[in-house]
Amino acid sequence: MARLVRLAGSDDADAVGRLLHDFNREFNEPTPAATALAGRMRQLLNGGDTLVLLAGDGPDGLAVLRFRAAIWSTGQECYLAELYVTPARRGQGLGRALMEAALDEARKRGADTMDIGVDEPDHVARHLYESLGFTNRTGGPDGPVMFVYERELLSHDSVPRALVASPNRTTMHPAEIR
């Protein structure tokens, strides 16, 4: 039996771009074209700080991980930037399989921690993360919740960068699996 989840190579950039594009479309977010996203993801996959996991034969889902040197240890820190499963394949365990593979790969690469940004109403995603040991509370289960704050830096008179369809696109894309 083929493995459910595999690591993407730069040959997979077109499929990755398509999935990211479909992700934005489904949630009515402005999106660069699939080809532009493919080109960007090819750059990032070749750059060394980005890892993509693909699930299913379509492929039907992906996880995008970013790595960098940690401040508080000599290891790496890992950020789960995107998690997506196509509507037709939801409820079949692909999201969980992607997350389990993501945790394995992050450990292999020397990451000490993994962080995720999630919108409050994304209960399916939050339940998945919580079931895998993630928490949005600092200092223990009774600790305060941790918020993401963000802002855009483009000024009104600046020229939007090529890839961006709209400067209103949020960076902190919620990891959606619903």
Add this chain to the structure above:
Amino acid sequence: MARLVRLAGSDDADAVGRLLHDFNREFNEPTPAATALAGRMRQLLNGGDTLVLLAGDGPDGLAVLRFRAAIWSTGQECYLAELYVTPARRGQGLGRALMEAALDEARKRGADTMDIGVDEPDHVARHLYESLGFTNRTGGPDGPVMFVYERELLSHDSVPRALVASPNRTTMHPAEIR
């Protein structure tokens, strides 16, 4: 008059390590030694993806910024990893001056967005960020809040990495200015 805020060079790594150490101590977090933090910050400052701003002559405060290539644009994304002002210098505008310089430097480096992780009770920090245009809501002022989820990846039988005083240290250090 000397500028209130300046960019740290690798010669400033000792001062940066001392401030990060004092930051942890003040909030009763386990901390690597100031010298270990200085060594790590020297590596990061030389690595190119990290920028530190220092405030005051002590120096008496710092902001640590991390940069990486964005997914949704051809620009960079910036993460404010740490913000700290020593107790004796609080309430004198150093936190705001650091943040204004951070926004300027992030724009100069081609960042389209800046993200921050903040604990819910850090009202002083949250008020500062909100006054500078940051939001913890997605899609507008009535949108849902965005949470940080995190977990550690070290297993119980793994050897802690040299710099870490305790594997319980959270990565998502709240940006503290109170």
